[in-house]
Amino acid sequence: KNLFSNHVLTCCSSPHRQPFVLFGNHSTQENLNAGNFNFPSEGHLVRSTGPAGSFAKHMVAQCVSPKGPLACSRTYFFGATHVPYLGKSLRLLSQIYAAVIDAVLAAIACYTKTSSLAKKTDFRFVFLLVCSSRMTFHIHAVNNQGRIVPLDNEDNLSFVKTACMTVYDIPDFLGGKGCLGSVVFSESFLTSQILVKEKGGTIIPETSYIVLTAVIPRFCSWLVEDNEVKLSEKTLQEMKVSKECFLGTFLTGGKGAYLYSSNSQSCPEEGDVHFFSRGLLFFHRHHGSIIISKDYINSVSFYDGNSTSIVAALLIDFRSSLLPHLPVQFHGSSNFLMIVLFPKSKIYQAFYSEVFSPWQQQDNPGLSLKVIQEDGLSVEQKRLHSRAQEFFSALSHPAGEKWSSLKLLSAKLPELDWFLQHFSVSSISQEPVMRTHLPVLLQQAEISPAHRLENDKVIINIVTGLPGCHASQLCAFLVTLHKEYGRWMVYRQIMDSSECFHAAHFQKYLSSVLEAQQNRSARQSAYSRKKTRLLVVLQGYTDVIDVVQALQTHPDINVKSCFSIGAITVCVEPLSCYMEHRFLFPKCLDQCSQGLVNNVVFTSHTMEQRHPLLVQLQTLIRATNPTAAFILAENGIVTRNEDIELILSENSFSSPQMLRSRYLMFPGWYEGKFDAGSVFPLMVQICVWFDRPLEKTRFVTKCKAIQSSIKPSPFSGNIYHILGKVKFSDSERTVEVCHNTLANSLSIVPILEGPTPPPDSRSTPQDNRQPDCYLVFIGCSLKEDSLKDWLRQSAKQKPQRKALKTRGMLTQQEIRNIHVKRHLDPLPAGYFYNGTQFVNFFGDKTDFHPLMDQFMNDYVEEANREIERYNEELEQQEYHDLFEQKP
Secondary structure, X not given: OHHHHOXXXXXXXXXXXXXXXXXXXXXXXXXXXXXXXXXOHHXXXXXHOOHHHOOOOEEEEEEEOOOOOOEEEEEEEEOOOOOOOOOHHHHHXXXXXXXXXXXXXXXXXXXXXXXXXXXXXHHHHHHHHHOOOOEEEEEEEEOOOOOEEOOOOOOHHHXXXXXXXXXXXXXXXXXXXXXXXXXXXEEEEEEEEEXXXXXXXXXXXXXXXXXXXXXXOOOOEEOOOHHHHHHHHHHHHHHHHOOOEOOEOEEEEEEEEEEEEOOOOOOOEEEEEEEEOOEEEEEEOOOEEEEEEHHHEEEEEEEOOOOOOOOEEEEEEEOHHHHHHOOHHHOOOOOEEEEEEOOOOHHHHHHHHHHHHHHHOOXXXXXXXXXXXXXXXXXXXXXXXXXXXXXXXXXHOOOOOOOHHHHHHHHHOOHHHHHXXXXXXXXXXXXXXXXXXXXXXXXXXXXXXXXXXXXOOEEEEEEEEOOOOOHHHHHHHHHHHOHHHOEEEEEEOOOOOOOOOOHHHHHHHHHHHHHHHHOOOHHHHHHHHHHEEEEEEOOOOOOHHHHHHHHHOOOOHHHHHHEEEEEEEEEEOHHHOEEEOOEEOOOOXXXXXXXXXXXXXXXXXXXXXXXXXXXXXXXXXXXXXOOOEEEEOHHHOOOXXXXXXXXXXXXXXXXXXXXXXXXXXXXOHHHOOOOOOOOOOXXXXXXXXXXXXXXXXXXXXXXXXXHHHOOOOOOOOOEEEEEEEEEEOOOOOEEEEEEXXXXXXXXXXXXXXXXXXXXXXXXXXXXXXXXOEEEEEEEOOOOHHHHHHHHHOOEOOOOOOOOOOOHHHOOHHHHHHHHHHHOOOOOOOOEEEOOOOEEXXXXXXXXXXXXXXXXXXXXXXXXXXXXXXXXXXXHHOOOOOOOOOOO
């Protein structure tokens, strides 16, 4: 009690959440409801709390998790509940307790199946009407801290609930005075609800539940009175020693047998089994001896699966007259028992050597053993045998082995596996699940043939990846090399905009494809659809789920039904995955998500054996998507036929495993309700339109110089990718450029003629004329004006006006040139030239001509005349800015 004083008793005043153990007539309504037991400590001894101060016939106990939601109540008995030990008072208590267990478990099942809160309220009201003043029933919801919360709480489904029934102060009908005490039973259970959408659109809840405390035995009894203990020991000894008894001759016996019954509420009991020629005796340390004579048996069958690894089962079909000789927990809907012998045990071997043959003899007046095969087992018998086999398998695993505890728990709680399957789906989201998909999600069955891919659907194969991942090269390779797959259509995303993916534009494109097919004759249309394949190529920071949802939410149901996704492939360029150190680009792993992506194509570092960067990325992506196929394709060139088959698969995306992962990873995807989330760090995509050609040399130089200007976090102003269509001044042909800054690679390829998406009116200029060229800059915190200034430096530069010269601007070289040109010009009076220097009348010598100043002025005047002519010609020339539209 001290253990709980700081936890349960302080946080919850309700007696429903307090632990207790009460014996016999101390389990009164007053004591149970008060939660504060004030009788003397010696007063609750077993020997003095029964009828008229005798041995207690039972005890009630409640276990509560100190800091958790679990709690359960049990009623256990002192004395066996079957002949020859059964007392009349004990029979009454055990029968009431069995009825209470049935009622609580039925109430849990009924509560779980009701879908609305109103129905659940009605259910509780009806149940309380049945309960008299001596009987109470309640269901409480409990949060993870063990506090009782209202049942109408919005998080009700996720809370553990406790259902409890109590029958108070049962009178001592036989003694005539006093009461025997109370009977209590409660279980903690957890519900799971999946909303299922029917074909007509109605939504129906599918529920499941698990009783979390079911592994705690619901029935238990102890032989405490001396006469009962002695009777049990004496019975066993005399039957084994005597040569002949009412069960016939003793054959063999041993430990390690398990007794199962058709009562689903009981647990298998382990004990000693002793075989006789006319019956058997099962001895349990708590229940005492259970005698099964041939006089109460209709038939005995034996099943061992013809294998030494399968548990052997002795199936006993008994008459109703045997029920008083069985503990109350073995009373089931069907009158049969199953005794299980584990392979390689001593009793297993002894049964074959000592019992099998005598029991099979036809002239034996006792039992006639019939060996049956699996098809001879009833449904109930198969269930029990499967449960026993799982229990044996769990016990066979070493205690320290991983999952051994979970396997043992699953064997003791057979419904656990089914509930976990159900709960794994319901706990993700409350978004509806299609009825046809539910068996796949619960791993009950695959997609039915009626819902598999129809032959006349257009197969969509999606190739995606971050910018610069060589997805376009892979697309060109597939279309060029594999025309035998049929008529190809290629959808490329709109790169000349600020968005990575336009769902409405994609849906419009699908509608146009279907409309074009319907314009043909019915025969041609059917043939065309069979032979048509659509390849969707996307490069950017786009979630693949957005593309899938765009198809799922197409406004025209006919268009949606005519297309089916075959496979999704993501291209990964190892050099373009990390922004800094091991900080990934946004959406890098999202594009490899399990449930969406079938294949991951690595487009660089594939030639080197196990390149460290490639291996590191493969390990990371494998953790993200354990089922994806890895393909090596340097620069998008696939070299293996098997890999091409994977990329162009027609049904990989629709496999049951992919469908289940899709529902678990992206709840609401089927109705387009999944939000892929924002991009972080925010990647800006700015499209710049222009009409004028670029200078190829200047453009290449500018692109190569970007890598040296990359800044660390927060990456402001970094340009990571440049994509688009341009013209260079040395050619009239339009080319496609793709620059990857981190890889410092620039590709310039001619535009391939082929199908293109319909024009997007949103990106068309107001004057209805589309510029010829555009570049899309992708990076962090980019500004359009700065990008335009950067791009202007890649175009033909406007010549600058030359400034007029002055004497002070003349260089030494220019002065020397003037001297060389005019040093032989006529000298003024009083000077002569000695061949090296100029000498005046007084003998002064100089290196330059005496008229050098005049010569320099003449040179400056002539140069300025040339500059003025150049400037005049420059003014007359017509120059256009890069972003000025052509007339």
